[in-house]
Amino acid sequence: xxxxxxxxxxxxxxxxxxxxxxxxxxxxxxxxxxxxxxxxxxxxxxxxxxxxxxxxxxxxxxxxxxxxxxxxxxxxxxxxxxxxxxxxxxxxxxxxxxxxxxxxxxxxxxxxxxxxxxxxxxxxxxxxxxxxxxxxxxxxxxxxxxxxxxxxxxxxxxxxxxxxxxxxxxxxxxxxxxxxxxxxxxxxxxxxxxxxxxxxxxxxxxxxxxxxxxxxxxxxxxxxxxxxxxxxxxxxxxxxxxxxxxxxxxxxxxxxxxxxxxxxxxxxxxxxxxxxxxxxxxxxxxxxxxxxxxxxxxxxxxxxxxxxxxxxxxxxxxxxxxxxxxxxxxxxxxxxxxxxxxxxxxxxxxxxxxxxxxxxxxxxxxxxxxxxxxxxxxxxxxxxxxxxxxxxxxxxxxxxxxxxxxxxxxxxxxxxxxxxxxxxxxxxxxxxxxxxxxxxxxxxxxxxxxxxxxxxxxxxxxxxxxxxxxxxxxxxxxxxxxxxxxxxxxxxxxxxxxxxxxxxxxxxxxxxxxxxxxxxxxxxxxxxxxxxxxxxxxxxxxxxxxxxxxxxxxxxxxxxxxxxxxxxxxxxxxxxxxxxxxxx
Numbered sequence: 078x079x080x081x082x083x084x085x086x087x088x089x090x091x092x093x094x095x096x097x098x099x100x101x102x103x104x105x106x107x108x109x110x111x112x113x114x115x116x117x118x119x120x121x122x123x124x125x126x127x128x129x130x131x132x133x134x135x136x137x138x139x140x141x142x143x144x145x146x147x148x149x150x151x152x153x154x155x156x157x158x159x160x161x162x163x164x165x166x167x168x169x170x171x172x173x174x175x176x177x178x179x180x181x182x183x184x185x186x187x188x189x190x191x192x193x194x195x196x197x198x199x200x201x202x203x204x205x206x207x208x209x210x211x212x213x214x215x216x217x218x219x220x221x222x223x224x225x226x227x228x229x230x231x232x233x234x235x236x237x238x239x240x241x242x243x244x245x246x247x248x249x250x251x252x253x254x255x256x257x258x259x260x261x262x263x264x265x266x267x268x269x270x271x272x273x274x275x276x277x278x279x280x281x282x283x284x285x286x287x288x289x290x291x292x293x294x295x296x297x298x299x300x301x302x303x304x305x306x307x308x309x310x311x312x313x314x315x316x317x318x319x320x321x322x323x324x325x326x327x328x329x330x331x332x333x334x335x336x337x338x339x340x341x342x343x344x345x346x347x348x349x350x351x352x353x354x355x356x357x358x359x360x361x362x363x364x365x366x367x368x369x370x371x372x373x374x375x376x377x378x379x380x381x382x383x384x385x386x387x388x389x390x391x392x393x394x395x396x397x398x399x400x401x402x403x404x405x406x407x408x409x410x411x412x413x414x415x416x417x418x419x420x421x422x423x424x425x426x427x428x429x430x431x432x433x434x435x436x437x438x439x440x441x442x443x444x445x446x447x448x449x450x451x452x453x454x455x456x457x458x459x460x461x462x463x464x465x466x467x468x469x470x471x472x473x474x475x476x477x478x479x480x481x482x483x484x485x486x487x488x489x490x491x492x493x494x495x496x497x498x499x500x501x502x503x504x505x506x507x508x509x510x511x512x513x514x515x516x517x518x519x520x521x522x523x524x525x526x527x528x529x530x531x532x533x534x535x536x537x538x539x540x541x542x543x544x545x546x547x548x549x550x551x552x553x554x555x556x557x558x559x560x561x562x563x564x565x566x567x568x569x570x571x572x573x574x575x576x577x578x579x580x581x582x583x584x585x586x587x588x589x590x591x592x593x594x595x596x597x598x599x600x601x602x603x604x605x606x607x608x609x610x611x612x613x614x615x616x617x618x619x620x621x622x623x624x625x626x627x628x629x630x631x632x633x634x635x636x637x638x639x640x641x642x643x644x645x646x647x648x649x650x651x652x653x654x655x656x657x658x659x660x661x
Contacts, residue, residue, distance in 0.1 A: 091125040091343060092363050094335045095180065095194055096248065096281060096313030099129050101137030102221040106328065107318035112141040113164060115331055116171040118319050122332030125343055128180035128194045133208060133228075136219040138179040139201040176343050179204060182248055183211055183238075184223055185231045189256050189271070190248035192281065193238040196345040207241050231256060235276035244349060247272065249315060250280040251293040269303055278352040279309040285336070286312070286362040288381075290645070299387040299415040302570050305477065307387060307415065309352050311336040312362055335363040355416055355476055356459065376465035376472075379420065380427040384496035387417030390425040392432050394440060394471075402485075403498075404444070405451055408475050409483050410491035410498040412456055413509055416477035417493070422470035433468030440471055453487055454480050482509035499584040504575040542632060543612060545569055548646025549628075549639045550590040564591050569639065569646065590640035593627060601629070601636055609654045617655070626655060 097119075100110055119127050129138045148165040151157040157165070179201065180194040195204060205218055211229040229237070238245045250257040256271040257280065272280065282293040289295065299307030313336070314329045322328035339359040340347040351359050358375035379388060394401045404419060411417040421444075422434040434440050441460045448458055459474040482490045482501070490501045490509070501509065545551065546569055553574060554565040566587050567574045580591050597615075598604055606613040606629060615638075616627040624644050628651070630637045644657050652658075 099137035412478035414493035437462035549642035
C-alpha cells in the first residue's frame with residue numbers, strides 16, 4: 078500500500094494489452110469481426126486496459142465511436158430497434174468494464190513500427206493531425222496500410238507523440254520491424270538513439286516471459302554502459318484477428334500475450350505513471366497461475382540476477398562495521414552511473430536464508446535521513462518496504478542523477494562498474510561533470526550517416542581488419558612518472574577511455590587487466606599464445622558459469638591486448654578463434 082494526499086491507495090495487478098488491431102487495418106486476418114466482438118473477447122480474456130492500434134490510422138477507434146453515437150441518437154429519437162438497443166447496452170457495459178485507449182501503430186522510415194497510445198478523451202481529429210505531421214498522406218488516413226511511403230523518422234515520431242500527451246512504445250522492438258531487431262544494417266549509435274531516446278516510454282518485446290541474459294529486457298536493463306537507461310518492457314498480442322490461428326502460432330488473438338501492471342487505478346494517468354518512474358517491479362508478463370503456484374516475487378527474481386551495475390544487496394545497515402556507509406556509497410555510485418536498486422535485509426544468493434529487517438518503518442526513516450544529509454547535491458530516492466518469503470526487506474530505488482557528480486560527505490565521489498562500487502578516478506569525474514552540463518542532442522541522421530559517425534567517435538579502433546571484442550578492457554598505453562606507472566584503459570563495451578589509472582586506483586576488472594598486462598613478456602614471440610591469423614588467446618578461464626578470455630591482436634603497426642572478454646563480446650573471427658558456437 079502507498080499513501081497519497083492523506084488517503085491509503087491499494088495497488089492492484091491489472092491485465093493490459095496495448096497492441097490490438099481492428100478491421101480498420103488493411104492486413105486484418107479475420108473476416109466479419111466487429112468492434113463489439115473485440116471488446117467482448119477482451120472481457121473474456123480478463124483484460125482491464127486495451128488499445129486499438131491500427132496501422133497509420135485512427136479510423137477503427139473513430140468508427141466505433143461513430144457507431145455508438147449513431148445508436149445513442151436513435152435511442153434519443155425513440156427510433157432504436159431492440160437488437161440495436163441490446164448492442165448499445167453491451168457497448169456501455171463493456172466500456173465501463175474495460176478502459177479502451179485510442180492508439181496508432183505508426184510506420185516510420187526504414188519500416189520501424191511505433192505505438193502511440195493516447196488518453197481516452199483525446200479527440201480523434203487531433204490524432205489524425207499528428208498522423209499528418211508524421212507525413213501520412215491525407216488521402217491515406219483511413220486506409221490502415223502498413224506501407225505509407227516516405228514518413229517521418231523514428232526520433233521525430235517519438236517526440237511528436239510524446240509532446241501530444243501520448244505514450245510512446247517501440248512496437249515488437251526485438252522482432253520484425255522493431256527498432257532493436259537483429260540483422261538490420263544500421264550502426265550502433267543509431268540503435269542507441271532509437272532505444273534510449275528520452276521521449277520513448279517503453280519497449281514492446283516478444284520474449285518478456287523468458288529468463289536469462291540473452292533476453293531483450295536483460296539487454297536493456299541498464300547494465301550496459303552504452304545503453305545506460307533501463308527501459309520498461311511490456312508485451313502485447315499484436316492481434317490481427319479475434320482468436321489465435323492454431324496453424325500459425327505467431328498469429329495471436331486478442332489478449333493471448335499480455336502484460337500485468339501494478340496500478341493505483343485503471344486510468345491512462347496511472348499507466349503513464351508506471352512508465353515515467355524507475356520502479357521496474359510494477360510490470361510483469363501475465364501468465365496463467367497453476368493451482369498452488371506462488372505469485373511472482375520480484376525480490377527473488379532480483380536475487381537470481383545477482384549483483385550488477387544497477388543493483389546490489391546488503392544484509393544489514395548497522396553503523397558498526399561500516400555497513401550503513403556501504404549502502405550510502407552504493408546510492409552515490411548508482412546515481413552517478415545508471416541509477417538502480419538496492420535491497421537491504423538479504424544477500425545476493427537466492428539459496429541463502431533471508432535475514433530481513435526487524436523494524437522497516439524506523440529503518441526507512443534512518444535511510445532517508447542519511448541519504449538526505451550525506452549525499453550532495455540533494456537526491457530524492459524512493460525507499461519502501463516489501464515482504465519476501467515471510468521476511469520484511471527494504472528496497473531503495475535510486476534514479477540516474479541529472480546533476481552529477483554526486484558525493485558522499487561533500488568529497489567522496491563513487492561510481493559503479495560491473496557489480497562493484499569504487500571511488501571515481503580523475504577522468505571519470507571529468508565525465509560526470511560533462512554529463513551534468515546537460516544531455517547531448519540525439520541525432521536524427523539516417524543510419525548510414527550515424528554508422529560512419531560512430532566509427533569516428535568510437536575511440537581507438539582499427540581502420541582495417543577485425544574490430545576489437547565488444548566486452549572486456551584494453552590496455553591502450555602506459556607511461557611512467559616518478560617511478561609510478563600510469564595506464565590508459567578502454568572499456569570495450571562503450572569505448573570510454575580513462576587515463577592516469579594506477580594499479581592502486583584500478584577497480585576489479587581494470588586491476589585484473591593491469592596486473593596481468595605488466596606480467597606479459599616484452600616480446601610477443603615469448604608469449605604462450607594460441608594464434609589464428611592475427612588474433613590470439615593468451616588465457617581462458619571460468620568466472621562463475623561464464624567463459625572469459627584474455628586476447629591479443631597484432632598487425633604490422635600495433636599489438637592490442639584485451640582482458641576479461643566474455644563470450645557475448647565475441648564476434649566473427651573472435652568467435653571462431655574461441656570455438657564459440659551460435660549467433661553473435
